[in-house]
Amino acid sequence: MSVCVARVPTASASRYLQQLAKHWSHKMEVSFSAEEARIAFPNGAVLDLRADSATLDVVLTVPDDGPDDGPDDGGVARMREVVASHLDRFAFREAPLTFDWRERA
Template sequence: MSVSVARVPTASASRYLQQLAKHWSHKMEVSFSAEEARIAFPNGSVLELRADSATLDVVLTVPDDGPDDGVVARMREVVASHLDRFAFREAPLTFDWRDGDWRDGA
């Protein structure tokens, strides 16, 4: 399992979190509030989001499918590109992806 974390600076974190959750709720298992969201993808990946007044914390968990298949990079791009669509006034957002977990001090 691979865990990717990004802290995205934006004053509109809650709005983007909710827009993304609603957008994907038609095709995926989604639960969300104004501050937190969890989105389960068909490929077994899970996206968790947490919003505060200045940042959107993003945690993407991707099951291991092999060392060179590029699933993690593709999933990171899917998440970033979708959030950028909702943040078109301030896009591109800054995704400083790294391995880890927000509970580790992201």
Template sequence: MSVSVARVPTHSASRYLQQLAKHWSHKMTVRYSAEEGEIDFPNGARLAMRADSETLDVVLTVPEGEDVARMREVVSSHLDRFAFREAPLTFDWREG
């Protein structure tokens, strides 16, 4: 498993977390509240999110053999769509 983490500065973290969770809830297993969310992808990857007043923390776990860079791009591009007023958001992806 490969784990990627990012701290995304935004004052709208809770809103973006909830929008992303609702968006993907039609296709994937999703659990979320205003402060935390988890999304299970069909390829076995998992996205965990935590929102506070200044940041959205994301932890992306990708199984061996899956494209980590592609999964990072899927997550960041979807969040940027919801954050169109302040996009692009800053994702400081690093290995976790």
């Protein structure tokens, strides 16, 4: 399992969190408030978001597909891109947002 975290600077974190959660609630299991969201993807990945006045904290947990999969496998990179591109769509006035992705140990 790979866990990636990013702190995204934006004064509109709550708005983007809610827009993303509502957007994906039609296809995935989603729970959210103005400050937090959890989105469960069909592939087993989970996205946790937390908004404050200056940042959107993103925690992406992606299950390994096989015994040789590591943190740099294509599934993790693809999921990072899916999350970033969707958030950028909602943040079109300030996009692209800055995602400082890091692996969490």
